[in-house]
Amino acid sequence: MEHGAAFIPSVFWVLPFAGLLLGIAVLPLAAPHFWDSNLRKLAVAAALGAPVVVLYALRSPTALGHTALDYLSFMVLLGSLFVISGGILLDGDIEATPAVNTAFLAAGTVLASLIGTTGASMLLIRPLLKTNQERRRVVHTVVFFIFLVSNIGGCLTPLGDPPLFLGYLAGVPFTWTLRLAPAWMLTAGLLLIGYFLLDSSQYVHESRTDLLRDRVQIRPLRLAGWENVLLLVGILVSVAVLHAPWRELAMVGLAAVSLRRTDPGLRRANHFTFHPILEVGALFAGIFATMLPALDLLRTRGGELGVRAPWQFFWATGFLSSFLDNAPTYLTFLALAQGQGLPAEVVGVPHRILAAISLGAVFMGANTYIGNGPNFMVRAIAEARGVRMPSFGGYMLWSAGVLLPLFVLVTLVHFR
Numbered sequence: 289m290e291h292g293a294a295f296i297p298s299v300f301w302v303l304p305f306a307g308l309l310l311g312i313a314v315l316p317l318a319a320p321h322f323w324d325s326n327l328r329k330l331a332v333a334a335a336l337g338a339p340v341v342v343l344y345a346l347r348s349p350t351a352l353g354h355t356a357l358d359y360l361s362f363m364v365l366l367g368s369l370f371v372i373s374g375g376i377l378l379d380g381d382i383e384a385t386p387a388v389n390t391a392f393l394a395a396g397t398v399l400a401s402l403i404g405t406t407g408a409s410m411l412l413i414r415p416l417l418k419t420n421q422e423r424r425r426v427v428h429t430v431v432f433f434i435f436l437v438s439n440i441g442g443c444l445t446p447l448g449d450p451p452l453f454l455g456y457l458a459g460v461p462f463t464w465t466l467r468l469a470p471a472w473m474l475t476a477g478l479l480l481i482g483y484f485l486l487d488s489s490q491y492v493h494e495s496r497t498d499l500l501r502d503r504v505q506i507r508p509l510r511l512a513g514w515e516n517v518l519l520l521v522g523i524l525v526s527v528a529v530l531h532a533p534w535r536e537l538a539m540v541g542l543a544a545v546s547l548r549r550t551d552p553g554l555r556r557a558n559h560f561t562f563h564p565i566l567e568v569g570a571l572f573a574g575i576f577a578t579m580l581p582a583l584d585l586l587r588t589r590g591g592e593l594g595v596r597a598p599w600q601f602f603w604a605t606g607f608l609s610s611f612l613d614n615a616p617t618y619l620t621f622l623a624l625a626q627g628q629g630l631p632a633e634v635v636g637v638p639h640r641i642l643a644a645i646s647l648g649a650v651f652m653g654a655n656t657y658i659g660n661g662p663n664f665m666v667r668a669i670a671e672a673r674g675v676r677m678p679s680f681g682g683y684m685l686w687s688a689g690v691l692l693p694l695f696v697l698v699t700l701v702h703f704r
Contacts (some may be wrong), residue, residue, distance in 0.1 A: 291391045295347045299585065301343065313657070317589075332574070333570055350691075356531070366404070369404045371546055372523065372546045373403050374555055376554070376558075379415060381508060383503055386484050397437060399441070402439075417669070423491075423494055425493065430666065434667070437452070437662075440664070442477060442650055450661075452618075467639065485644060515550070526538040579616050583619060605618065606655070606695065613647075651698070655682070655692075
């Protein structure tokens with residue numbers, strides 16, 4: 289996201305950005321009724337973003353224009369993936385054995401990089417819950433689903449997670465994220481093994497009556513809306529091959545085809561609404577506007593913070609991604625690295641530094657419910673189906689016990 293602006297704002301202008309991120313983290317917990325409204329989210333984002341927009345319109349309109357185009361590209365990608373995946377229905381109820389559940393998580397981990405963590409989560413969480421509806425011990429399955437499908441799985445392509453698409457818009461080559469495959473395989477592989485062992489231990493404690501019902505009440509999985517699978521392939525090709533504005537026009541066109549040709553009954557069965565994507569649009573309008581001063585300051589003064597080694601970028605990016613939105617956190621630390629005069633191997637930074645930032649943002653978004661958008665969505669769907677999910681602190685106990693040791697291992701293997 290190179291803007292080339294000579295204007296450098298004062299540190300004071302970082303406050304709207306910090307205030308918006310703090311609001312995103314706190315208001316869903318402190319004032320859930322207020323935060324339910326997308327109009328109120330938009331009002332908060334506009335109130336904090338308007339002063340920055342006025343400042344840059346007067347002092348650096350080129351930077352503001354580039355940011356507006358980046359926001360448009362970002363929302364077109366997320367919106368098209370959301371609309372098209374909402375037209376795919378995976379329905380059925382198969383036996384909820386540890387092997388079947390692990391296969392669900394493994395498939396979702398792969399799909400997350402192809403149709404995004406949001407798309408994969410929305411496609412698979414409902415059939416996974418339906419498959420497990422006869423079982424009593426389900427919480428761990430949803431928690432690992434958030435770890436793998438809603439977060440860690442999405443690191444192999446720019447389609448997988450919003451931070452990586454922002455990196456692509458900033459000039460990271462489309463195939464560069466394949467460099468993250470070794471860390472993805474290590475982390476996802478160990479999580480899947482750990483989940484299988486945990487679910488096997490929980491499975492033997494299920495009652496015989498529940499397991500018998502699970503074996504009897506079986507309906508084969510059925511995938512409806514196949515044409516939307518082809519449209520998702522079209523999105524992947526568009527991002528990989530085309531450039532703006534043809535890329536965005538192609539994605540809008542594919543989403544329009546999905547809306548026009550998909551049986552409305554499939555979307556109703558998926559409980560599809562535009563509320564989640566409108567929420568993302570409202571919040572990210574404010575984020576893209578307010579982050580401009582922070583990014584410009586980090587590019588020019590980032591070297592003063594003392595974060596230079598890959599492992600420092602991994603943990604610093606990851607820590608903030610756990611409590612703030614991981615997309616602006618990625619951009620923040622990318623700008624920090626770009627301001628340090630390090631070898632410019634890719635978008636002005638070394639490959640290992642960019643890998644550390646990318647993995648920190650994607651992986652550690654799983655540490656809390658607020659680290660990545662799909663986390664709360666999956667929790668809400670699970671609770672609506674009767675699963676008693678952990679509290680905010682309870683979920684963090686899961687992530688601290690399961691994920692943090694894995695992230696230490698990733699550090700030792702990849703970022704020493």
